[in-house]
Amino acid sequence: MENINRKLKVRVWRGTQGDGTFSTYEVPAQESQTILDVVTWIQQYAEPTLAYRFACRVGMCGSCAMNVNGIPRWTCRTHVQKVLEDGELEIAPLRNLPVVKDLVTDMSEFFDKWVGAEGRFHPSATRDDEIAAISPADPKRANANAAIECINCAVCYSACDTIAQNPAYFGPAALNRAWTLQNDERDTAFKSRLETISGRGGCTNCHSHQSCMTYCPNELNPTESIAGLKRMTTRSFLFGGR
Amino acid sequence: MMRYRKGDDLRIASLIHRFSGVVLAVFLPVHFYVLGLALSDAAQLDGFLKWTDLAIVKIAEAGLVLLLALHMFGGLRLLAIEFLPWSPRQKTFAAAAIAISFFVSASFFLSAV
Numbered sequence: 001m002e003n004i005n006r007k008l009k010v011r012v013w014r015g016t017q018g019d020g021t022f023s024t025y026e027v028p029a030q031e032s033q034t035i036l037d038v039v040t041w042i043q044q045y046a047e048p049t050l051a052y053r054f055a056c057r058v059g060m061c062g063s064c065a066m067n068v069n070g071i072p073r074w075t076c077r078t079h080v081q082k083v084l085e086d087g088e089l090e091i092a093p094l095r096n097l098p099v100v101k102d103l104v105t106d107m108s109e110f111f112d113k114w115v116g117a118e119g120r121f122h123p124s125a126t127r128d129d130e131i132a133a134i135s136p137a138d139p140k141r142a143n144a145n146a147a148i149e150c151i152n153c154a155v156c157y158s159a160c161d162t163i164a165q166n167p168a169y170f171g172p173a174a175l176n177r178a179w180t181l182q183n184d185e186r187d188t189a190f191k192s193r194l195e196t197i198s199g200r201g202g203c204t205n206c207h208s209h210q211s212c213m214t215y216c217p218n219e220l221n222p223t224e225s226i227a228g229l230k231r232m233t234t235r236s237f238l239f240g241g242r
Numbered sequence: 243m244m245r246y247r248k249g250d251d252l253r254i255a256s257l258i259h260r261f262s263g264v265v266l267a268v269f270l271p272v273h274f275y276v277l278g279l280a281l282s283d284a285a286q287l288d289g290f291l292k293w294t295d296l297a298i299v300k301i302a303e304a305g306l307v308l309l310l311a312l313h314m315f316g317g318l319r320l321l322a323i324e325f326l327p328w329s330p331r332q333k334t335f336a337a338a339a340i341a342i343s344f345f346v347s348a349s350f351f352l353s354a355v
Contacts, residue, residue, distance in 0.1 A: 013244060070245045092244040161253055208323050209253040210332060224328040231325060 008080065010038055012050065013092040017099040022090070023047070035068050035075035035083070039091060039103065052103040059217065062153030066103050067092040072158035074217040094158035096171075110154050110173070116201070117174035118193035124186050132186050144183040147176050147225045149218050156212035156222055168201040172212035172222035175203055179225035182232060194236055203229035255336040259316035262309040269306060300354045308347035315339035 006029040011022040025042050036054055043050040054064035059077040066075050068083050069090050080089065097105035125132065134141050156172035163169050170178075178197045181187045197203050203226045212222040279287035293299060319339045323332070 067244065067246060070247045072247075090245065095244075095246050159247070207256045208320060209250060209256055211247075211250055211253070214250065221328070223323075227324050227328065234325075 008038065008084070009088045010042065011088070011090045012039070012042060012047075012103070013099075014047075014050070014102055015099075016101060020099070020102075022092075029080070033080045035066070035073065035078045035080060035089070035091065036064055038080060038089065039066075039075065050103070051101040060151060062151035065094055065153040065155045065158070065217075067094060067158065072155040072215055074153055074155065077217065094154055096158050096160065096163045097154065105154075107154060110157050110171070111152075113170045113201070114152070114174040114177060116196070117170040117178045118181070118189055118196050119174055119177040120189075121181060121184070122187050122189035124188045134185055138185075140183040140185065143228065144180040147180050147220055147222070150176055150220060151218060153217065155215050155217055159211035159215040161209050161211060162205055162207050166201075166205055169205045170197070170201045172206075172226065175206075175229060176212075176220065176222040176225040179228050182229065194232060197229055198233040198236070203233060206230075251333050252336055255316060255319070255339070258312055258340070259320070262313040262316070265309055266306075266313055269309075297355070300351065303354065304347050304351035307350040308343055311343035311346040312340065315342050
């Protein structure tokens, strides 16, 4: 505990979207402390009414993302020492989503868009059929595998400048999910999904700023997935079919 | 106010592409009008071409060449993102597009003066 007597100066957003302000707290610094630890300390010892969201604490559930010093991060796996600026932290709710209270955003629109971009799997077989044999070396399966580990934390959604300017845009997570399904041999909705993701709010809205790729905590590359969807859209427009 | 990350390199590259495109779109009708003078009013065209000998106009022309090059190489960068296999060197490509554009524009300016 080398930092036992040191205090962190932490500014935390209190209030709702348009009506709120930052409150400042002094939090004891500890070794290997995460941002989620800091927020939890504040709620436990300084501000019991502070609202925030978390569940697994190990980077699997995707529920604890917040803006830390202006950058969207998964707070449970973000070490304070790596993001501290002059001994200070600013913790705010994610951008591009309505704020319910304090650090909690309303994720409805994020998941609605996920469903809107045909993020559902449409199976071609029932549980009574044989399991489809798909080689891991198959190029389409490799495409899907590269993008499949999304935990829906909405860090990319918050980082995306296109959504900030165009609220109709599905966003990186929804399109990344659509890309995995478009590469899934067992899925039957290729054509209808392509119609959806090449239409209003679809992949062609992406300006390739690549913030989604830069900040994805799982190091996925939604920009590459969206570029793949753009290629699919162009191929379909020029040649039709799959 | 909550502050959010700003000024990512590739966002700036995108803004440069958009800005250069808008300015070129405004410039093109004027360009075609002047070209059209060759057919409709040769004397007026000659008068205009004399005006282009001014240093300030040459500098402005170099600026236009810069915008044209930025838009072209920036556009090639976007086409590479969307139609070629993914490359991790995205910031290098953006920097190269801008550097080549300045080289083209400076070369134009040096040959014009």
